[in-house]
Amino acid sequence: MQVKQYRSQFIQELSSIYDAAEAESFFYLILETKKQLKRIDLALQPDLTFTEEEIQDWNLIFEQLKKEIPLQYLLGKTQFYGLEFEVNENVLIPRQETEELVDWIIESQKSKVPIAIGRSRKLRILDIGTGSGCIAISLAKNIPNAQVFAIDVSEKALATAQKNAVKNAVNVTFIHKNILETADLGKEFDIIVSNPPYVRNLEKEEIRKNVLDYEPHLALFVEDDNALVFYRKIAELAQKNLSPSGQLYFEINQYLGKEMIEMLEKMNFKNIELRKDIYGNDRMTKSSV
Template sequence: MRIKQYRTEFIKELSPFYDAYEAESFFYLILEDKHKLRQIDLALNHELSFVQTDFVVWDLILNQLKKEIPIQYLLGKTHFYGLEFEVNENVLIPRPETEELVEWIINENSKTDKTKKIKILDIGTGSGCIAISLAKNIPNAEVYAIDVSKKAIETAKRNAIRNNVEVTFILQDILKTDELKCNFDIIVSNPPYVRNLEKEEIKKNVLDYEPHLALFVEDNDALIFYRKIAELAKKNLSENGQLYFEINQYLGKEMTNLLEKLDFKKIELRKDIYNNDRMTKGVI
Protein backbone atom coordinates (compact mmCIF):
# COMPACT_ATOMS: atom_id res chain seq x y z
CA MET A 1 0.00 0.00 0.00
CA ARG A 2 1.23 3.47 -0.79
CA ILE A 3 2.11 5.46 2.31
CA LYS A 4 -0.05 8.39 1.22
CA GLN A 5 -3.07 6.10 1.02
CA TYR A 6 -2.36 4.63 4.44
CA ARG A 7 -2.02 8.14 5.87
CA THR A 8 -5.60 8.91 4.84
CA GLU A 9 -6.87 5.72 6.51
CA PHE A 10 -4.78 6.37 9.63
CA ILE A 11 -6.23 9.86 10.12
CA LYS A 12 -9.77 8.57 9.52
CA GLU A 13 -9.32 5.82 12.12
CA LEU A 14 -8.29 8.40 14.72
CA SER A 15 -11.00 10.93 13.87
CA PRO A 16 -13.25 9.94 16.84
CA PHE A 17 -10.38 10.74 19.23
CA TYR A 18 -8.30 13.54 17.72
CA ASP A 19 -8.75 16.35 15.22
CA ALA A 20 -7.28 15.85 11.75
CA TYR A 21 -4.29 18.13 12.38
CA GLU A 22 -3.22 16.24 15.51
CA ALA A 23 -3.77 12.84 13.90
CA GLU A 24 -1.67 13.88 10.91
CA SER A 25 1.10 15.12 13.21
CA PHE A 26 1.10 11.68 14.90
CA PHE A 27 1.40 10.01 11.50
CA TYR A 28 4.52 11.97 10.57
CA LEU A 29 6.12 11.49 13.99
CA ILE A 30 5.73 7.72 13.63
CA LEU A 31 6.86 7.78 9.99
CA GLU A 32 10.09 9.54 10.90
CA ASP A 33 10.71 7.39 13.98
CA LYS A 34 10.02 4.02 12.37
CA HIS A 35 11.04 4.62 8.74
CA LYS A 36 13.36 7.66 8.86
CA LEU A 37 11.04 9.40 6.39
CA ARG A 38 9.94 13.01 6.72
CA GLN A 39 6.89 14.80 5.41
CA ILE A 40 8.97 16.33 2.63
CA ASP A 41 10.09 12.85 1.50
CA LEU A 42 6.49 11.78 1.07
CA ALA A 43 5.65 14.98 -0.77
CA LEU A 44 8.53 14.43 -3.20
CA ASN A 45 7.81 10.75 -3.83
CA HIS A 46 4.15 9.76 -4.01
CA GLU A 47 5.08 6.18 -4.82
CA LEU A 48 6.63 5.37 -1.44
CA SER A 49 4.97 2.24 -0.05
CA PHE A 50 4.73 0.11 3.06
CA VAL A 51 5.45 -3.61 2.98
CA GLN A 52 3.05 -5.97 4.70
CA THR A 53 5.19 -6.41 7.82
CA ASP A 54 5.11 -2.65 8.45
CA PHE A 55 1.42 -2.81 9.28
CA VAL A 56 2.07 -4.93 12.40
CA VAL A 57 3.89 -1.99 14.02
CA TRP A 58 1.52 0.65 12.68
CA ASP A 59 -1.61 -1.21 13.77
CA LEU A 60 -0.22 -1.69 17.26
CA ILE A 61 0.50 2.02 17.63
CA LEU A 62 -2.85 2.93 16.09
CA ASN A 63 -4.71 0.82 18.64
CA GLN A 64 -2.76 2.39 21.49
CA LEU A 65 -3.51 5.88 20.18
CA LYS A 66 -7.20 4.99 20.17
CA LYS A 67 -6.83 4.41 23.93
CA GLU A 68 -5.40 7.96 24.02
CA ILE A 69 -2.00 6.86 25.26
CA PRO A 70 0.32 9.83 24.58
CA ILE A 71 2.29 9.52 21.36
CA GLN A 72 5.46 10.53 23.25
CA TYR A 73 5.14 7.49 25.53
CA LEU A 74 4.52 5.20 22.56
CA LEU A 75 7.67 6.44 20.83
CA GLY A 76 9.55 6.68 24.13
CA LYS A 77 10.88 10.14 23.41
CA THR A 78 10.06 13.77 22.80
CA HIS A 79 11.84 17.02 21.98
CA PHE A 80 12.28 19.95 24.33
CA TYR A 81 14.26 23.13 23.72
CA GLY A 82 15.98 21.57 20.72
CA LEU A 83 17.06 18.46 22.63
CA GLU A 84 15.74 14.90 22.59
CA PHE A 85 14.49 13.35 25.84
CA GLU A 86 13.41 9.89 26.83
CA VAL A 87 9.93 9.95 28.37
CA ASN A 88 7.94 7.18 30.00
CA GLU A 89 5.07 6.70 32.44
CA ASN A 90 7.29 7.81 35.36
CA VAL A 91 7.77 11.38 34.10
CA LEU A 92 5.60 14.16 32.72
CA ILE A 93 5.82 14.94 29.04
CA PRO A 94 7.58 18.34 28.78
CA ARG A 95 5.31 21.19 27.68
CA PRO A 96 5.98 24.19 25.40
CA GLU A 97 5.17 26.50 28.32
CA THR A 98 8.10 25.04 30.24
CA GLU A 99 10.37 25.86 27.29
CA GLU A 100 9.40 29.48 27.84
CA LEU A 101 10.54 29.26 31.46
CA VAL A 102 13.87 27.79 30.35
CA GLU A 103 14.23 30.53 27.72
CA TRP A 104 13.66 33.19 30.38
CA ILE A 105 16.37 31.78 32.64
CA ILE A 106 18.86 31.36 29.79
CA ASN A 107 18.30 34.86 28.45
CA GLU A 108 18.94 36.39 31.87
CA ASN A 109 21.97 34.29 32.77
CA SER A 110 23.87 33.24 29.65
CA LYS A 111 25.84 36.50 29.36
CA THR A 112 27.35 36.45 32.85
CA ASP A 113 31.04 36.23 33.65
CA LYS A 114 32.05 32.87 32.12
CA THR A 115 34.85 32.42 34.64
CA LYS A 116 32.35 32.29 37.52
CA LYS A 117 30.24 29.19 38.09
CA ILE A 118 26.46 29.61 38.35
CA LYS A 119 25.03 27.03 40.72
CA ILE A 120 21.53 26.01 39.67
CA LEU A 121 19.02 23.75 41.42
CA ASP A 122 15.99 22.27 39.66
CA ILE A 123 13.40 20.95 42.13
CA GLY A 124 11.04 18.26 40.86
CA THR A 125 13.13 17.53 37.79
CA GLY A 126 11.10 14.66 36.28
CA SER A 127 12.63 13.86 32.88
CA GLY A 128 15.37 16.38 33.64
CA CYS A 129 14.26 18.66 30.80
CA ILE A 130 14.78 21.93 32.69
CA ALA A 131 18.07 20.99 34.36
CA ILE A 132 19.57 19.46 31.22
CA SER A 133 18.50 22.32 28.95
CA LEU A 134 20.06 24.84 31.34
CA ALA A 135 23.28 22.80 31.60
CA LYS A 136 23.44 22.62 27.81
CA ASN A 137 22.85 26.32 27.21
CA ILE A 138 24.57 28.09 30.12
CA PRO A 139 28.26 27.18 29.70
CA ASN A 140 29.29 28.11 33.25
CA ALA A 141 26.35 26.38 34.95
CA GLU A 142 26.83 23.80 37.68
CA VAL A 143 23.46 22.08 37.78
CA TYR A 144 21.79 20.00 40.47
CA ALA A 145 18.35 18.39 40.28
CA ILE A 146 16.03 16.88 42.88
CA ASP A 147 13.09 14.50 42.52
CA VAL A 148 11.10 12.34 44.93
CA SER A 149 10.72 9.54 42.36
CA LYS A 150 13.58 7.08 41.98
CA LYS A 151 12.35 6.05 38.53
CA ALA A 152 12.16 9.69 37.43
CA ILE A 153 15.75 10.22 38.59
CA GLU A 154 16.86 7.16 36.63
CA THR A 155 15.16 8.54 33.51
CA ALA A 156 16.71 11.98 34.02
CA LYS A 157 20.19 10.46 34.39
CA ARG A 158 19.79 8.68 31.06
CA ASN A 159 18.66 11.95 29.48
CA ALA A 160 21.74 13.75 30.78
CA ILE A 161 23.95 11.11 29.16
CA ARG A 162 21.88 11.28 25.96
CA ASN A 163 22.47 15.03 25.77
CA ASN A 164 26.09 14.95 26.91
CA VAL A 165 25.78 17.18 29.98
CA GLU A 166 26.72 16.84 33.63
CA VAL A 167 23.94 17.20 36.18
CA THR A 168 24.04 16.01 39.79
CA PHE A 169 20.77 14.21 40.51
CA ILE A 170 19.49 13.79 44.06
CA LEU A 171 16.68 11.54 45.27
CA GLN A 172 14.90 13.70 47.84
CA ASP A 173 11.41 14.64 49.05
CA ILE A 174 11.43 18.42 49.06
CA LEU A 175 8.42 18.60 51.40
CA LYS A 176 10.45 16.72 54.01
CA THR A 177 13.56 18.85 53.50
CA ASP A 178 14.43 21.39 56.21
CA GLU A 179 17.52 22.82 54.56
CA LEU A 180 19.40 22.41 51.30
CA LYS A 181 23.01 21.25 51.52
CA CYS A 182 24.54 24.33 49.88
CA ASN A 183 23.71 27.72 48.40
CA PHE A 184 22.60 28.34 44.84
CA ASP A 185 22.50 31.28 42.46
CA ILE A 186 19.31 30.04 40.80
CA ILE A 187 16.54 27.78 42.04
CA VAL A 188 13.88 26.74 39.55
CA SER A 189 10.86 24.50 39.93
CA ASN A 190 7.88 23.26 37.97
CA PRO A 191 6.19 21.45 40.86
CA PRO A 192 2.76 19.78 40.99
CA TYR A 193 0.17 22.56 40.73
CA VAL A 194 -3.07 21.20 39.25
CA ARG A 195 -5.86 21.22 41.84
CA ASN A 196 -8.23 18.27 42.02
CA LEU A 197 -11.08 20.64 41.17
CA GLU A 198 -9.39 21.25 37.81
CA LYS A 199 -9.30 17.57 36.81
CA GLU A 200 -12.30 18.01 34.54
CA GLU A 201 -10.19 20.38 32.42
CA ILE A 202 -7.47 17.78 31.95
CA LYS A 203 -7.45 15.72 28.77
CA LYS A 204 -7.87 11.95 29.07
CA ASN A 205 -4.40 11.27 27.67
CA VAL A 206 -2.88 13.26 30.55
CA LEU A 207 -5.27 12.20 33.30
CA ASP A 208 -5.08 8.48 32.55
CA TYR A 209 -1.41 8.09 31.68
CA GLU A 210 0.84 10.81 33.10
CA PRO A 211 2.05 10.45 36.73
CA HIS A 212 -0.39 12.04 39.19
CA LEU A 213 2.45 12.45 41.70
CA ALA A 214 3.91 15.12 39.42
CA LEU A 215 0.61 16.76 38.54
CA PHE A 216 -1.87 17.20 41.37
CA VAL A 217 -2.16 18.99 44.71
CA GLU A 218 -5.00 19.18 47.20
CA ASP A 219 -7.56 21.94 46.66
CA ASN A 220 -7.14 23.28 50.19
CA ASP A 221 -3.37 23.84 49.88
CA ALA A 222 -2.55 24.34 46.22
CA LEU A 223 0.65 26.29 46.95
CA ILE A 224 2.18 23.72 49.28
CA PHE A 225 5.21 23.09 47.05
CA TYR A 226 5.73 26.76 46.19
CA ARG A 227 5.65 27.82 49.84
CA LYS A 228 8.13 25.13 50.87
CA ILE A 229 10.51 25.81 47.99
CA ALA A 230 10.35 29.59 48.46
CA GLU A 231 11.12 29.18 52.18
CA LEU A 232 14.12 26.99 51.36
CA ALA A 233 15.21 29.48 48.70
CA LYS A 234 15.22 32.25 51.32
CA LYS A 235 17.83 30.26 53.25
CA ASN A 236 19.83 28.87 50.37
CA LEU A 237 19.93 31.44 47.59
CA SER A 238 23.10 33.48 47.36
CA GLU A 239 22.98 37.28 47.38
CA ASN A 240 20.85 38.46 44.43
CA GLY A 241 19.89 34.83 43.86
CA GLN A 242 16.93 34.14 41.59
CA LEU A 243 13.89 31.93 42.17
CA TYR A 244 11.86 30.87 39.12
CA PHE A 245 8.57 28.96 39.09
CA GLU A 246 6.18 27.56 36.55
CA ILE A 247 2.75 28.13 38.08
CA ASN A 248 -0.95 27.32 37.91
CA GLN A 249 -2.52 29.80 35.48
CA TYR A 250 -5.33 30.55 37.94
CA LEU A 251 -3.05 31.38 40.86
CA GLY A 252 -0.83 34.17 39.55
CA LYS A 253 -1.98 36.70 42.13
CA GLU A 254 -1.66 34.21 44.97
CA MET A 255 1.90 33.37 43.87
CA THR A 256 2.87 37.03 43.74
CA ASN A 257 1.44 37.52 47.24
CA LEU A 258 3.37 34.51 48.51
CA LEU A 259 6.69 35.86 47.24
CA GLU A 260 5.93 39.33 48.60
CA LYS A 261 5.20 37.93 52.07
CA LEU A 262 8.56 36.16 52.03
CA ASP A 263 10.28 39.46 51.13
CA PHE A 264 11.39 38.54 47.62
CA LYS A 265 12.24 41.54 45.45
CA LYS A 266 11.89 42.33 41.74
CA ILE A 267 8.91 39.98 41.53
CA GLU A 268 7.71 39.30 37.99
CA LEU A 269 4.65 37.45 36.73
CA ARG A 270 4.79 36.42 33.07
CA LYS A 271 2.24 35.01 30.67
CA ASP A 272 2.85 32.07 28.34
CA ILE A 273 2.21 31.83 24.61
CA TYR A 274 -1.45 31.12 25.36
CA ASN A 275 -1.75 34.35 27.38
CA ASN A 276 -2.07 32.52 30.70
CA ASP A 277 -0.21 33.53 33.85
CA ARG A 278 2.47 30.83 33.84
CA MET A 279 5.82 31.95 35.30
CA THR A 280 7.07 33.92 38.26
CA LYS A 281 10.45 35.16 39.35
CA GLY A 282 11.70 36.63 42.60
CA VAL A 283 15.13 37.84 43.71
CA ILE A 284 16.67 37.68 47.19
Protein backbone atom coordinates in the same frame (compact mmCIF):
# COMPACT_ATOMS: atom_id res chain seq x y z
CA MET B 1 -0.01 -0.50 0.89
CA GLN B 2 1.07 2.98 -0.17
CA VAL B 3 2.17 5.20 2.70
CA LYS B 4 -0.08 8.03 1.55
CA GLN B 5 -3.08 5.69 1.53
CA TYR B 6 -2.34 4.52 5.07
CA ARG B 7 -1.90 8.17 6.07
CA SER B 8 -5.41 9.05 4.91
CA GLN B 9 -6.97 6.16 6.84
CA PHE B 10 -4.87 6.91 9.93
CA ILE B 11 -5.90 10.58 10.09
CA GLN B 12 -9.55 9.91 9.24
CA GLU B 13 -10.06 7.33 11.97
CA LEU B 14 -8.14 9.21 14.67
CA SER B 15 -10.00 12.45 13.89
CA SER B 16 -12.95 11.13 15.89
CA ILE B 17 -10.74 11.34 19.03
CA TYR B 18 -8.20 14.06 18.19
CA ASP B 19 -8.59 17.00 15.86
CA ALA B 20 -7.37 16.40 12.31
CA ALA B 21 -4.25 18.57 12.67
CA GLU B 22 -3.15 16.68 15.79
CA ALA B 23 -3.83 13.31 14.14
CA GLU B 24 -1.76 14.41 11.14
CA SER B 25 1.08 15.54 13.40
CA PHE B 26 1.03 12.09 15.03
CA PHE B 27 1.39 10.44 11.64
CA TYR B 28 4.46 12.46 10.69
CA LEU B 29 6.10 12.02 14.10
CA ILE B 30 5.77 8.26 13.76
CA LEU B 31 6.94 8.37 10.14
CA GLU B 32 10.08 10.26 11.13
CA THR B 33 10.78 7.92 14.06
CA LYS B 34 10.07 4.66 12.25
CA LYS B 35 11.32 5.41 8.72
CA GLN B 36 13.44 8.56 9.19
CA LEU B 37 11.21 10.33 6.67
CA LYS B 38 9.82 13.84 6.88
CA ARG B 39 6.69 15.32 5.33
CA ILE B 40 8.68 16.61 2.35
CA ASP B 41 10.07 13.13 1.69
CA LEU B 42 6.58 11.70 1.35
CA ALA B 43 5.58 14.56 -0.95
CA LEU B 44 8.60 13.91 -3.17
CA GLN B 45 8.12 10.14 -3.14
CA PRO B 46 4.33 9.63 -3.34
CA ASP B 47 4.67 5.95 -4.31
CA LEU B 48 6.42 4.88 -1.10
CA THR B 49 4.93 1.72 0.40
CA PHE B 50 4.75 -0.03 3.76
CA THR B 51 5.69 -3.69 4.13
CA GLU B 52 3.25 -6.01 5.92
CA GLU B 53 5.55 -5.97 8.95
CA GLU B 54 5.55 -2.16 9.01
CA ILE B 55 1.75 -2.06 8.75
CA GLN B 56 1.48 -4.38 11.75
CA ASP B 57 3.84 -2.14 13.72
CA TRP B 58 1.87 0.99 12.78
CA ASN B 59 -1.45 -0.70 13.57
CA LEU B 60 -0.22 -1.50 17.08
CA ILE B 61 0.60 2.16 17.70
CA PHE B 62 -2.68 3.19 16.07
CA GLU B 63 -4.73 0.99 18.44
CA GLN B 64 -2.92 2.42 21.45
CA LEU B 65 -3.52 5.97 20.23
CA LYS B 66 -7.23 5.15 20.04
CA LYS B 67 -7.01 4.42 23.78
CA GLU B 68 -5.46 7.91 24.12
CA ILE B 69 -2.11 6.65 25.35
CA PRO B 70 0.31 9.56 24.76
CA LEU B 71 2.29 9.17 21.55
CA GLN B 72 5.48 10.25 23.32
CA TYR B 73 5.20 7.23 25.63
CA LEU B 74 4.54 4.94 22.67
CA LEU B 75 7.63 6.22 20.87
CA GLY B 76 9.61 6.38 24.12
CA LYS B 77 10.97 9.84 23.41
CA THR B 78 10.14 13.48 22.76
CA GLN B 79 11.80 16.75 21.80
CA PHE B 80 12.35 19.59 24.28
CA TYR B 81 14.34 22.79 23.68
CA GLY B 82 16.03 21.22 20.66
CA LEU B 83 17.13 18.11 22.56
CA GLU B 84 15.82 14.55 22.59
CA PHE B 85 14.53 13.08 25.86
CA GLU B 86 13.49 9.58 26.82
CA VAL B 87 10.02 9.58 28.41
CA ASN B 88 7.98 6.86 30.07
CA GLU B 89 5.12 6.43 32.53
CA ASN B 90 7.38 7.55 35.41
CA VAL B 91 7.82 11.12 34.13
CA LEU B 92 5.65 13.90 32.78
CA ILE B 93 5.87 14.62 29.08
CA PRO B 94 7.68 17.98 28.77
CA ARG B 95 5.46 20.85 27.64
CA GLN B 96 6.02 23.84 25.38
CA GLU B 97 5.23 26.16 28.30
CA THR B 98 8.17 24.71 30.21
CA GLU B 99 10.42 25.45 27.22
CA GLU B 100 9.40 29.09 27.66
CA LEU B 101 10.53 28.97 31.30
CA VAL B 102 13.88 27.48 30.29
CA ASP B 103 14.28 30.13 27.62
CA TRP B 104 13.57 32.91 30.15
CA ILE B 105 16.35 31.63 32.40
CA ILE B 106 18.86 31.25 29.57
CA GLU B 107 18.09 34.67 28.10
CA SER B 108 18.33 36.28 31.55
CA GLN B 109 21.84 34.90 31.90
CA LYS B 110 22.86 36.15 28.47
CA SER B 111 21.68 39.66 29.18
CA LYS B 112 23.77 40.28 32.28
CA VAL B 113 27.19 39.68 33.75
CA PRO B 114 27.19 36.10 35.05
CA ILE B 115 26.47 35.91 38.76
CA ALA B 116 29.48 33.75 39.50
CA ILE B 117 32.10 35.95 37.82
CA GLY B 118 34.91 36.66 40.21
CA ARG B 119 34.16 33.58 42.28
CA SER B 120 36.10 30.35 42.47
CA ARG B 121 33.03 28.32 41.57
CA LYS B 122 30.65 27.98 38.66
CA LEU B 123 27.09 29.27 38.52
CA ARG B 124 25.07 26.87 40.66
CA ILE B 125 21.61 25.89 39.42
CA LEU B 126 19.08 23.68 41.20
CA ASP B 127 16.02 22.14 39.52
CA ILE B 128 13.46 20.87 42.03
CA GLY B 129 11.10 18.13 40.83
CA THR B 130 13.17 17.36 37.76
CA GLY B 131 11.14 14.45 36.30
CA SER B 132 12.66 13.62 32.90
CA GLY B 133 15.43 16.14 33.63
CA CYS B 134 14.29 18.39 30.78
CA ILE B 135 14.84 21.68 32.63
CA ALA B 136 18.13 20.76 34.30
CA ILE B 137 19.62 19.18 31.18
CA SER B 138 18.55 22.01 28.87
CA LEU B 139 20.11 24.56 31.24
CA ALA B 140 23.32 22.53 31.54
CA LYS B 141 23.51 22.32 27.75
CA ASN B 142 22.95 26.04 27.19
CA ILE B 143 24.70 27.76 30.12
CA PRO B 144 28.37 26.77 29.80
CA ASN B 145 29.50 28.08 33.19
CA ALA B 146 26.79 26.22 35.12
CA GLN B 147 27.03 23.46 37.69
CA VAL B 148 23.56 21.90 37.68
CA PHE B 149 21.83 19.90 40.40
CA ALA B 150 18.40 18.26 40.21
CA ILE B 151 16.09 16.81 42.86
CA ASP B 152 13.15 14.42 42.58
CA VAL B 153 11.16 12.30 45.01
CA SER B 154 10.86 9.47 42.47
CA GLU B 155 13.84 7.15 42.03
CA LYS B 156 12.38 5.88 38.75
CA ALA B 157 12.11 9.43 37.42
CA LEU B 158 15.72 10.08 38.44
CA ALA B 159 16.85 6.96 36.58
CA THR B 160 15.18 8.31 33.43
CA ALA B 161 16.70 11.76 33.97
CA GLN B 162 20.17 10.24 34.36
CA LYS B 163 19.78 8.43 31.03
CA ASN B 164 18.74 11.71 29.43
CA ALA B 165 21.79 13.50 30.81
CA VAL B 166 24.04 10.85 29.26
CA LYS B 167 22.09 10.97 25.99
CA ASN B 168 22.57 14.74 25.79
CA ALA B 169 26.20 14.71 26.99
CA VAL B 170 25.81 16.93 30.04
CA ASN B 171 26.83 16.57 33.66
CA VAL B 172 23.98 16.99 36.15
CA THR B 173 24.09 15.90 39.80
CA PHE B 174 20.84 14.08 40.55
CA ILE B 175 19.60 13.82 44.15
CA HIS B 176 16.83 11.63 45.55
CA LYS B 177 14.95 13.80 48.02
CA ASN B 178 11.43 14.66 49.17
CA ILE B 179 11.48 18.43 49.03
CA LEU B 180 8.56 18.75 51.46
CA GLU B 181 10.66 16.95 54.09
CA THR B 182 13.83 18.97 53.41
CA ALA B 183 14.98 21.52 56.01
CA ASP B 184 18.00 22.85 54.11
CA LEU B 185 19.44 22.40 50.62
CA GLY B 186 23.00 22.19 51.90
CA LYS B 187 24.50 24.57 49.33
CA GLU B 188 24.11 28.11 48.07
CA PHE B 189 22.51 28.34 44.64
CA ASP B 190 22.45 31.19 42.15
CA ILE B 191 19.31 29.92 40.42
CA ILE B 192 16.57 27.72 41.84
CA VAL B 193 13.90 26.63 39.39
CA SER B 194 10.88 24.39 39.83
CA ASN B 195 7.90 23.13 37.87
CA PRO B 196 6.22 21.34 40.80
CA PRO B 197 2.80 19.65 40.96
CA TYR B 198 0.21 22.42 40.67
CA VAL B 199 -3.03 21.06 39.20
CA ARG B 200 -5.83 21.13 41.78
CA ASN B 201 -8.19 18.17 42.02
CA LEU B 202 -11.05 20.51 41.12
CA GLU B 203 -9.37 21.04 37.74
CA LYS B 204 -9.29 17.35 36.81
CA GLU B 205 -12.33 17.76 34.59
CA GLU B 206 -10.25 20.08 32.38
CA ILE B 207 -7.50 17.50 31.96
CA ARG B 208 -7.53 15.37 28.83
CA LYS B 209 -7.83 11.60 29.17
CA ASN B 210 -4.35 11.01 27.72
CA VAL B 211 -2.87 13.03 30.62
CA LEU B 212 -5.26 12.00 33.39
CA ASP B 213 -5.08 8.26 32.71
CA TYR B 214 -1.41 7.86 31.80
CA GLU B 215 0.87 10.58 33.21
CA PRO B 216 2.09 10.26 36.85
CA HIS B 217 -0.35 11.90 39.27
CA LEU B 218 2.46 12.37 41.80
CA ALA B 219 3.93 14.99 39.46
CA LEU B 220 0.62 16.64 38.58
CA PHE B 221 -1.86 17.11 41.41
CA VAL B 222 -2.16 18.98 44.70
CA GLU B 223 -5.00 19.29 47.17
CA ASP B 224 -7.53 22.03 46.48
CA ASP B 225 -7.08 23.63 49.91
CA ASN B 226 -3.24 23.63 49.76
CA ALA B 227 -2.46 24.32 46.12
CA LEU B 228 0.72 26.30 46.82
CA VAL B 229 2.26 23.76 49.18
CA PHE B 230 5.30 23.08 46.97
CA TYR B 231 5.85 26.75 46.07
CA ARG B 232 5.74 27.83 49.70
CA LYS B 233 8.22 25.16 50.78
CA ILE B 234 10.61 25.85 47.90
CA ALA B 235 10.40 29.59 48.55
CA GLU B 236 11.28 28.98 52.22
CA LEU B 237 14.32 26.96 51.16
CA ALA B 238 15.26 29.67 48.66
CA GLN B 239 15.29 32.22 51.47
CA LYS B 240 18.03 30.14 53.12
CA ASN B 241 19.90 28.84 50.10
CA LEU B 242 19.76 31.45 47.32
CA SER B 243 22.89 33.54 46.85
CA PRO B 244 22.45 37.29 47.56
CA SER B 245 21.95 38.04 43.86
CA GLY B 246 20.22 34.73 43.11
CA GLN B 247 16.94 34.15 41.30
CA LEU B 248 13.94 31.92 41.94
CA TYR B 249 11.90 30.72 38.94
CA PHE B 250 8.60 28.87 39.01
CA GLU B 251 6.22 27.41 36.46
CA ILE B 252 2.76 28.00 37.95
CA ASN B 253 -0.92 27.13 37.74
CA GLN B 254 -2.48 29.55 35.24
CA TYR B 255 -5.36 30.25 37.65
CA LEU B 256 -3.15 31.13 40.62
CA GLY B 257 -0.96 33.97 39.34
CA LYS B 258 -2.39 36.49 41.79
CA GLU B 259 -2.01 34.09 44.71
CA MET B 260 1.59 33.33 43.73
CA ILE B 261 2.52 37.01 43.65
CA GLU B 262 0.86 37.60 47.03
CA MET B 263 2.73 34.65 48.55
CA LEU B 264 6.09 35.84 47.26
CA GLU B 265 5.42 39.40 48.46
CA LYS B 266 4.45 38.19 51.94
CA MET B 267 7.70 36.23 52.06
CA ASN B 268 9.62 39.43 51.19
CA PHE B 269 10.85 38.36 47.76
CA LYS B 270 11.88 41.23 45.50
CA ASN B 271 11.82 42.07 41.79
CA ILE B 272 8.80 39.79 41.30
CA GLU B 273 7.77 39.22 37.69
CA LEU B 274 4.76 37.30 36.40
CA ARG B 275 4.98 36.21 32.78
CA LYS B 276 2.34 34.76 30.47
CA ASP B 277 2.93 31.80 28.17
CA ILE B 278 2.41 31.71 24.41
CA TYR B 279 -1.30 31.01 24.99
CA GLY B 280 -1.77 34.13 27.13
CA ASN B 281 -2.02 32.28 30.45
CA ASP B 282 -0.18 33.32 33.62
CA ARG B 283 2.51 30.64 33.61
CA MET B 284 5.80 31.59 35.27
CA THR B 285 7.37 33.82 37.89
CA LYS B 286 10.82 35.16 38.58
CA SER B 287 11.91 36.74 41.86
CA SER B 288 14.93 37.36 44.06
CA VAL B 289 15.66 37.42 47.78
